[in-house]
Amino acid sequence: MSNLFYQSRQPRPFLDRGEGIYLFDVDGKRYIDGSSGAMVSNVGHSNPRVLAAMRAQMDKATFGYRLHFRTEASEALAAKTAALMPEGIDRVFFVSGGSEAVESAIKLARQYALTQGQDSRWKVISRFPSYHGCTLGALALTGYDPLARPFDPMMRDMPKIAAPTTYLDRDNLSEEERGLKYAELLRDEITAQGPDTVLAFIMEPVGGASTGALVAPESYYGRIREICDEFGILLIYDEVMTGAGRTGKFLAAEHWGITPDIIALSKGFAAGYAPLGAMVARNDIVEAVLDSGGFLHGFTYAGNPLACAAGLAVIDEIERADLTGNAARMGEVLKARLEGLMARYAFIGDVRGKGLLLAFEMVSDRDTMEPLPTALNAHSRLVELAYERGLIIYSRRTRGGITGDHFMIAPPLIITEAQVDEMMAILEDALDAFALDAGLAVAA
8 A cells, every 4th residue: 555646547567768769667668659648758767968958057056936036047937938939928927737737827827807997807718628627717718528527616717618629520611611600619608607707718739638649620719819819818728738848849839939928838838847837928917917906826946946957958958959840750650650540440440630749539430430338448448458558549439528539649849750650569459459359440
């Protein structure tokens, strides 16, 4: 028995070490980290340059409370981060993780509205399904019933619109028309809620755990920005999973030339070397809040110098090794390999994503996209079969957390084509075993 308790009783071995895209348990078994943990380890494990930067910071100081000292590490990381953002998004507030980054974003948005005399604005519209974090504020924005519904009495749920799951649509619209159709749902919801009550709209530019690397049609992104501008609503991009090069750009927003008002970052931002995240916002928003008496928010470890030193070294490594470019190149290779599986496995209904944030979804019928029977527990069974064979992948229920099965394939951005082949061989072996167990047909 352990005094440490986890989210479930699923047994796991003790970790011994990590090297590149690989992890080793204490018995010497090797695992390919095919999901970068929870889409975190962008530069791989045990990167010597990142570790050296952390050791150098340890020799100076490991903690300096932000109300008492400025630190070189946090100032340097803030400057570097701002330089990588869209023009005008240049004020950085550090946190320890993604949920904190989202909480910070919505609280900054609310305080900004108060400075503008817009006291009635407090509603943050999000999408269903979606994932924005597990703290109560972030959970109120999250569209994933198993995580959110038990806590309904404890939080103020926020309005939702449908995520742009156009791959499920069976209509005569073009993808451009579908994108606009889903975007207009935001306008409809703002009107229904009352425009003077809506504070912001938050979205994942490429879907995360709840929608499995969902990418909207091109037309969606610009129209969402136009609608937010029309009603004076702040646009928040949750780039916790997509940021730091994961999709083949430093920010996923760059794929569509969108400038949000506030951006949330974490996960690959420090790549698992230290707990770190950031909220980055427009200068005028921050100045208005500071002029009104200050940002009424904060965390003890915000701007921790050791974490910031790690984050700065991670970004340096992303740039030095062109890992954003590698994510784009290897993403094309990996996506093509995943799409190739559809010829052998009729129960793979969709492959989607950008860069090295990819996913595939299992279905009973590819024509109707009917999910597999929930009793198969495909989302957990395939994960276990892959894990037994030395491959780590990440899964969730696709349709609001109740039905459907998708699997995130998001290896570290350092992966090579030979390692993609190695990973895919294990995945195919696990899929064969799953199909046999589930009684599903596999093409020769």
